[in-house]
Structures are given as structure tokens and as C-alpha cells.
Amino acid sequence: MSLKKIDPTKTKSWDNLNSHYKTIKSSSISDFFKENPFRSDDFKIEWEDFYVDFSKNIINSKTIKLLIELCKEVDLKNSIDKYFGGVKINSTENRSVLHTALRSKEKIFLENIDISKNVKEVKSKLKKFSNKIISGKFKSSSEKKITDIVNIGIGGSDLGPIMVTHALKHYSNHLKIHFISNVDGDHVVETLKKIDPETTLFIIVSKTFTTQETITNANSVKKWFLSKYPNGDVSKHFIAVSSSIEKAKKFGISENYIFPMEDWVGGRFSIWGSVGLSIMLSIGPDNFEEILEGAYEMDQHFKDKPFEENIPVILALISIWYNNFFNAETEVVIPYSEYLKLLPSYLQQAVMESNGKNYDRNGNPVSYETGNIIWGSTGTNSQHAFFQLLHQGTKFIPSDFIGFIEPLNNKNDHHEKLMSNFFAQTEALMNGKTEDEVLKELNELKYSEDNIKRVLPFKIFQGNKPSNSILINKLTPKSLGKLICLYEHKIFVQGVIWNIFSFDQWGVELGKKLANNILNEIQSDIIFTHDESTKNLIKKFKKNS
Numbered sequence: 001m002s003l004k005k006i007d008p009t010k011t012k013s014w015d016n017l018n019s020h021y022k023t024i025k026s027s028s029i030s031d032f033f034k035e036n037p038f039r040s041d042d043f044k045i046e047w048e049d050f051y052v053d054f055s056k057n058i059i060n061s062k063t064i065k066l067l068i069e070l071c072k073e074v075d076l077k078n079s080i081d082k083y084f085g086g087v088k089i090n091s092t093e094n095r096s097v098l099h100t101a102l103r104s105k106e107k108i109f110l111e112n113i114d115i116s117k118n119v120k121e122v123k124s125k126l127k128k129f130s131n132k133i134i135s136g137k138f139k140s141s142s143e144k145k146i147t148d149i150v151n152i153g154i155g156g157s158d159l160g161p162i163m164v165t166h167a168l169k170h171y172s173n174h175l176k177i178h179f180i181s182n183v184d185g186d187h188v189v190e191t192l193k194k195i196d197p198e199t200t201l202f203i204i205v206s207k208t209f210t211t212q213e214t215i216t217n218a219n220s221v222k223k224w225f226l227s228k229y230p231n232g233d234v235s236k237h238f239i240a241v242s243s244s245i246e247k248a249k250k251f252g253i254s255e256n257y258i259f260p261m262e263d264w265v266g267g268r269f270s271i272w273g274s275v276g277l278s279i280m281l282s283i284g285p286d287n288f289e290e291i292l293e294g295a296y297e298m299d300q301h302f303k304d305k306p307f308e309e310n311i312p313v314i315l316a317l318i319s320i321w322y323n324n325f326f327n328a329e330t331e332v333v334i335p336y337s338e339y340l341k342l343l344p345s346y347l348q349q350a351v352m353e354s355n356g357k358n359y360d361r362n363g364n365p366v367s368y369e370t371g372n373i374i375w376g377s378t379g380t381n382s383q384h385a386f387f388q389l390l391h392q393g394t395k396f397i398p399s400d401f402i403g404f405i406e407p408l409n410n411k412n413d414h415h416e417k418l419m420s421n422f423f424a425q426t427e428a429l430m431n432g433k434t435e436d437e438v439l440k441e442l443n444e445l446k447y448s449e450d451n452i453k454r455v456l457p458f459k460i461f462q463g464n465k466p467s468n469s470i471l472i473n474k475l476t477p478k479s480l481g482k483l484i485c486l487y488e489h490k491i492f493v494q495g496v497i498w499n500i501f502s503f504d505q506w507g508v509e510l511g512k513k514l515a516n517n518i519l520n521e522i523q524s525d526i527i528f529t530h531d532e533s534t535k536n537l538i539k540k541f542k543k544n545s
């Protein structure tokens with residue numbers, strides 16, 4: 001009943017795509033535009049407030065047709081139905097994958113139990129609690145209003161909340177939201193410097209309540225809290241988001257203040273429920289509801305639209321096209337908004353923890369590339385950092401440009417300048433600059449022949465670098481919900497096609513275990529067997545610490 005186990009490379013479409021690749025790989029995107037004046041209309045999807053232009057890619061209508069045939073051959077539709085239907089598609093952990101239930105308006109049954117009821121109850125508890133904190137009705141141990149919130153969590157229990165609270169700062173209220181994630185004590189100390197324990201609420205977010213970083217940080221913060229505020233009541237200042245109720249209670253958290261996380265919600269897809277509490281506190285329940293509404297609408301789009309008009313499907317396919325046929329090693333995401341500064345790091349966990357897998361769903365090693373490497377940073381800053389390599393480096397790096405038509409703060413002509421850069425960069429990446437164009441320019445600038453010879457090759461831009469442009473009307477809680485959800489479904493589609501399990505993360509376990517062993521060695525005289533390099537590093541550290 002789980003996902004089908006079809007090796008994509010054994011399909012007819014894969015063979016066809018391979019042959020097609022040979023005929024199209026050296027084609028020029030700008031020539032495509034010259035040949036087809038309607039290209040930008042042919043390769044775009046306009047949906048609600050989203051305008052997704054994928055015309056600046058090394059694709060033609062045959063590419064899309066073949067990629068969609070691939071979806072049909074691996075029975076993507078069947079996988080989508082299983083995903084939304086609560087089938088245990090996270091087979092290696094024997095779990096359903098139902099973060100979509102957290103934003104759904106329909107009844108959802110899991111093993112004949114209507115889980116939507118429970119989702120509603122938890123949401124209503126989160127809203128009531130948030131309203132109390134925001135309005136100041138909730139009082140601290142010394143009857144003061146809460147002014148600061150500290151989210152203590154890591155990975156999915158941090159990256160989503162921090163990314164979204166930053167992205168929606170424009171919509172935020174008076175509460176100051178802080179995040180402690182790294183087990184690095186400096187992170188703890190620097191955050192604690194900014195807060196007053198008497199007016200701070202700490203949210204310990206950990207699905208398992210065993211994660212080393214989170215529990216160490218929570219314990220240190222509790223110790224600090226009690227030393228600074230001896231009359232402070234831990235049960236009033238520490239709350240938890242967890243599926244491990246007993247462990248949270250043991251820490252000193254009152255059962256009333258434990259917000260549950262279900263086992264069918266993976267950490268990196270969890271912002272839509274209790275893990276989103278810091279987001280709800282920051283922007284209020286109504287705005288939080290808008291995020292869910294946006295995601296719900298994208299869910300409907302993904303479920304219902306034919307693949308040709310389906311934004312997550314098309315973006316997933318283009319990414320597979322480059323990853324598996326052009327051998328692209330990475331993909332860059334460039335939001336033209338400082339509010340979306342943390343989106344690339346959020347996507348790194350979502351994409352790479354999900355699809356960084358080297359065994360297929362049959363349990364065999366894969367013979368093809370899977371998970372893309374995702375990186376990026378905001379425009380225009382990144383133009384002055386890594387764009388040189390995008391334009392003239394030797395790597396082939398497809399990109400996603402994300403921007404907004406309407407600014408949230410328009411001072412003078414900042415937004416026009418910002419977005420001119422967005423459009424200019426996608427154009428420059430595609431068109432490049434030919435030798436003739438450079439020559440003409442240098443002649444116009446009256447360069448001597450010698451000087452022209454000296455600089456000419458360095459001023460040439462090869463061009464033909466593909467990009468997708470995701471242009472959204474305005475950054476709102478709702479459009480952000482849609483955007484995050486778009487990438488969630490893109491990840492899903494890719495995992496289905498690559499025939500891998502996207503919803504486990506066994507790859508993070510080994511390092512965790514070894515770190516615990518080494519910690520024992522550092523804190524005692526026991527010495528385990530290590531390679532010489534690791535042994536010497538530990539020795540050097542022990543001697544000096």
C-alpha cells in the first residue's frame with residue numbers, strides 16, 4: 001500500500017529524455033525566444049497571486065511533454081493520492097506523512113479516526129494561549145506581562161519558526177521573539193543577555209524531547225532562569241511543543257502547557273501546527289490562519305491541476321531535468337527580499353534532509369543522482385558575493401529567483417531598483433554577452449587595439465544559464481504559506497520520481513551517536529578506538545580545555 005517502487009531510469013520516458021537531452025543540450029535559450037515569440041506565455045503558470053515564469057530554461061515543449069510522461073510512468077498521481085490520503089508512505093518509520101492535515105479544511109481519517117478534530121482542538125488551544133500572551137492577560141510569576149519569547153529547538157523545530165517569523169516581521173506585534181538552537185554555549189549566552197527572565201516565556205520545541213542540543217540548552221536556560229529569578233515558577237515560564245508528554249512533564253512543564261506534535265508530522269514540515277507557536281505569537285492567530293489558508297490553497301492547486309499547469313510539479317521536473325540529465329550539482333535560490341533571508345537555509349533542511357538518499361524504495365543503491373544541493377542568499381547582496389561564479393564560473397547552476405511586485409515598505413525608489421536587479425540578472429544569465437557585443441562596446445569606449453586584446457576574453461559572458469522566476473504580488477502570510485508549500489510539494493514529487501523515501505532522516509543518526517561517545521571520552525578517562533586524526537584532535541582538545 002505504500003508508494004510504488006519504480007526505478008525511473010528503467011522507464012521509457014527516461015530513455016526518451018536521454019535521447020532528447022542529446023539533441024537539446026547545446027541549444028540556446030535566447031534562440032528559443034527568437035524562434036517563438038510566445039515562449040514566455042507558453043512556459044509560465046499564472047495562478048492566484050503567483051506568476052511563475054520558467055521560459056528561461058533549456059527546455060522546449062517536447063522536454064515538458066517527456067517529463068510529464070515520466071510522472072505518468074512512475075504514477076505520480078497515485079503517490080499524491082496516497083500522500084494526502086494518510087497512507088504510511090514514510091515506510092522506513094512506518095508513518096503517514098500528514099502535515100497537509102494541519103492546514104486542511106476536510107475531514108481526514110487515519111486508521112478510521114478523524115484526525116481533523118484533534119487538529120482543530122490543538123489549533124484552538126494554541127490560539128487561546130497566544131491571545132492570552134499577546135493581550136497581556138497571561139501573567140508571569142511576578143504578575144508581569146510577557147515581553148519576550150525564546151524558542152529553544154533545532155532543525156525542524158527551529159528553522160521553520162525562525163524563517164517565518166523573520167519573513168513576516170512586517171506583520172509582527174510587540175513581542176520580541178528569540179531563537180536558541182546551537183548547542184554552542186555562545187548562542188545561549190548571547191540570547192540570554194537580551195532578555196529579562198521575569199517577562200520571558202521559553203518554548204522548548206522538540207518532537208522527541210531527547211535532542212542533545214535542545215535539552216542541553218533548555219537545562220542551561222532553566223538553571224540561568226532560577227539563578228536570576230529565584231522566585232520564578234518554571235511551570236509558568238517554560239512551555240513545550242513535543243510528542244513526548246512525559247519527558248516534558250519531567251522537565252517541569254505543566255501538562256496544560258504542552259502542545260502536542262503528532263508522529264505523522266515530520267520536523268521539517270511542522271511549522272503548520274504546534275511548532276508554529278512562536279510564529280503565532282509573533283504575528284497573531286489571524287495572520288497564522290492566513291499562512292495555513294495559503295498552504296491549503298497550494299495543496300488544492302497541487303492535487304487538482306493537470307501536471308502541465310501545476311507549479312510544484314513543473315518546478316520539480318525542471319530540477320530533475322538539470323540534476324539527472326545536465327548533471328547540475330547544485331541549485332541556487334535567490335529571494336529578492338531581506339524578509340526571506342532565511343529561506344535558503346530553511347530549504348536546505350527541507351530539501352536535503354528529505355532527498356539526500358542513496359538507496360531506492362526497493363532497498364537497492366541508486367544508480368542515478370538524487371537530492372539536489374540547495375544554497376542561496378538574498379539579492380541584491382548575493383550579486384556582490386557569488387554572482388561572479390554564476391555568470392562566469394565553470395559550474396552549471398540553475399536558479400530560482402523569488403520576488404514581489406508590491407513592496408511592504410517603499411521608501412523612495414528602493415523597490416524599483418531591487419526588482420530591476422532581479423529582472424536584469426535573469427536576463428544577463430540567459431543572454432550573456434558575446435564576443436561581438438564586447439568588441440562593439442570596447443570600440444565605442446575608444447579602447448586601443450592592445451587594450452581590447454588584453455581584456456576581451458574576460459568580458460565575455462557565455463550566458464545560457466537557466467532560471468525560474470517566481471513573481472508574487474506581495475509578501476503576506478498567505479503568499480508565504482503558498483510559497484513554502486510549493487517547495488514542500490516540489491520535494492515530494494522529486495522523491496517519488498527518484499524512488500526514494502523522502503520522509504526519514506537516518507543519515508543524521510551516526511554523527512549523533514559518535515558525538516555522544518566522544519563526549520564520554522572528553523568528560524572521563526575512557527578512550528575508544530579512533531583513527532589517528534580523530535584521536536589527536538580529541539587529545540589536543542582535552543589538553544587545552
Ligand code: F6P
Binds near residue numbers: 156205211268508
Ligand atoms: O536532525 C535530525 C532531526 O531529527 C530533524 O529531522 C528534526 O527536525 C531535528 O532533528 C529536531 O528534532 P526534535 O524536534 O525531536 O528535537
